[in-house]
Amino acid sequence: MLRTIASAFLLIAITSSAYADNISVTRDGVIYSVSQHETLSSISQKFTGHVKNWRTIGQTNQIENDRAIPIGRKVLIPTRLLTPVSAFARIKSFFGDVVIRGHDGSAIEAKIDALLKEGDTLTTMANSFISLMLDDGTQFTLPPNSVVNLRLLRATQYVETPRTQLYLQKGRVESHVTPLNKPDSKYEVISPLAVSGVRGTDFRVNVDDQRVLNEVLEGKVAVAQNTAVNKPSKQLVAAGYGTVVENGRVSKPVNLLKAPLLLDGYQQQTRLPIQFPLSHADASAFRVVISTDAAGRNNIAEISVRSSQGKAVAKLENLEDGAYFVRASALDAVGLEGVSTIQAFRVDARPFPPFLLQPGTKFQGQVQNKKIPVTMKWSLAEGIRDYRVQVASDAAFKTLIFDQTAETGQDQMIVSLASGNYYWRVASILQSGSTSKQGPFGDAKPLAVVAGLDAPSASIGQKEIQFSWSAAPGQHFTFQVADTPEFKTLLNNIESAKAEVAIPRPEAGVYYARVRSTDSDGFVGAFSPAQKFSVPLQWRTEYDATLESQGQPLGTSY
Structure with a gap:
């Protein structure tokens, strides 16, 4: 195809060059200086491709004798008689899945700067686009799910008058037309229901089921109904207006909506x-x-x-x-x-931030040097080894409490915070050679940091042991006792609505007690540090009563 196109351009160039000295172009056509032995018939053949136009040329120039034309006589060949030559549409850009077929059904590859000719059909699939430019600078674009046939791509030789017809079978086409200043120039978008013709404008045509929508952004567009047997319905649509062709008529133009x-x-x-x-x-x-x-x-x-x-x-x-x-x-x-x-x-969405894993929206921990160590943990993103952690006292992160990059490869960091309300977030950092790119921070997560419960205090009596601890209003508690600090085997597991419990006095030995709170909002805190306590041996009588001396039980400290 490219060889054929090149040959066509070469033919035009040779023809123009051969007559360059005795040809001038005007708005009305070509003025030719007659050479020796030339007749109206030969001139007609050269410029119009047919001998039969010699009479029209003679009448236009008031020449009656075809064979008696003085050498050097100026002869006007009207534009309408000049030979039309093929024009082409150049692909300027495309995206996605675009199918192009020649007039014979052959497949044409979509490539930048490829030249399409009259009869070719373009189809854009879902989320696909293609933009083309004509020789005069006119551009048209097909959005997704559209089909256009290049029905007419011509230009008049010498005067270079473009004549273009696009047949929109389906979807939409957006046109940005270079002003057509020559009488026989035309640019039309034809659809099954309407014809939209312009002489230089920006406009859109949309084939929508059983109607055609026309929207004019600049200039004017003549919209005519395309199926009427008699005189078709027409409207001249100005910039900022649109019209609908439906049910055999062209609607009155209406104002287009302003930009949103x-x-x-x-x-x-x-x-x-x-x-x-x-x-x-x-x-x-x-x-x-x-x-x-x-x-x-x-x-x-x-x-x-x-x-x-x-x-x-x-x-x-x-x-x-x-x-x-x-x-x-x-x-x-x-x-x-x-x-x-x-x-x-x-x-700027990459690299993507990691997911925040812990803590939740509330963290309870033990105070150390007036602050509470909080372990902040996140997921590891593929290919990312560095992360930046920020903690602030406000959701906009205007007041930063902590801002630090974690050690390479780490998925957690311990941040010491005073009791209070905070927000925290993490961003990924992509390392590439000697350069790095930090991605956006993920969504900030609110965090309430509260001091954990102190270890419960014990008061050992003869028959039971009383435990108590500090508490906040609305809390209830889980109290546990075990004989090892790991609490693998529980001796007591008590739910209490009060900040105190009593358990029967166990056998002499060493024990451990701990407590955790559950807030009114359902937040379950961490267990307090284990409280180690010893239960001494008590001597008892044969009736299982405590053996006393001077009102005090006798026994051995365990």
């Missing part, structure tokens, strides 16, 4: 999914297009979302880190897409 408001937060995206909060009081839906250029030609993603009371959040599952542009527009109740706003934004 992109609410703050979209400029710096540090979380997935990517989110764009949108607002427009009259919107029934919103459309968001992501591109890598401000002009919106190199599109890579599109999202449509319904509006709820004029608001919505458009979400994109994934996008690589980097700089992008978002184009957002609002759709009215009939589906006409309004004026767009284009804004820059960045994605």
Whole structure:
């Protein structure tokens, strides 16, 4: 195909060069200086491709005798008679799955700068785009799920008058047309129901089921119904207006909705999914297009979302880190897409932060040197060995209490904090050679740090032992006694609503007691340090009564 295109360009170049000295181009056509032995018939053949046009050329120039033309006579060949030559559409960008077929059904590979010709058909699949440019600078873009046939791609030789027809079979096409200043120039988007013709403008055409929607952003577009047997219904649609072709007629143009408001937060995206909060009081839906250029030609993603009371959040599952542009527009109740706003934004979501594992929202620990050691633990992300930990007294992290990078490869850090309320978060740091990149911090987690219970104090009586400890209102307690500090075998396990319990006096020996609290919100604290206590041996009578001397029990300290 490229060889054929090159040959066509070469033919045009040779033809133009051969007549360069005696040809001039005007708005009305080509003025040619007649050479020796030339006739209107030969001139007609050279410029129009047919001998039959000699009479029209003669009438235009008031030449009656075909064979008696003076050498050097200036002859005007009207533009409408000049030979049309093939024009081409150059692929400027594409993304995703784009299928291109030649007029004979052959597959054509989508490549940047590839030239497509008349009769080729382009199909964009889901989340796919393609943008093409014509020789005069006109560009058109197909968003996802669209089908366009290049029905007419021509240019008039010498005067270079473009004539373009796109047949939109399905979906949408967005056109940015270079002003057409020559009389026979045309750019049309044809669909099964409508014809939209322009002479230089930005506009959109959308084939939607049994109707066609036209939206004009700049210039004017003539929209005509395409299936009428008699005189078709027509409307001239100005910039900022849209019209719908449906049920055999073209509706009266209506104002397009103004651009929606992109609410703050979209400029710096540090979380997935990517989110764009949108607002427009009259919107029934919103459309968001992501591109890598401000002009919106190199599109890579599109999202449509319904509006709820004029608001919505458009979400994109994934996008690589980097700089992008978002184009957002609002759709009215009939589906006409309004004026767009284009804004820059960045994605800086990588490396992803780890999951926070412990502590929970409340931590109870023993006070050491007026502070409580808190072990903060997180998950290890694949390929990440360094993490930054921050603790603050406020959710905005304006007042940092702790800010430190953990030792390489560590998944936890001990931070000493006074009793109080805090927030903590962790960020991943990606090391690559001598450079490093810190990703965004994960969601901050609130943390209430409270002092743990003191070890219970024991009061040993003749028949029972009383234990008590300090407590806060609303707490209930779990009290345990064991004969080893590991508490593997429990001798007592008592639930109590009070900060005290009594147990029967055990046999003489060494024992350990501990207690933990459960707050009214369900938080279960840590066990207190174990309280070691000794129960002395008591001498008893044959009736199992305590043997006493001077009112005191006799026994041996164990």
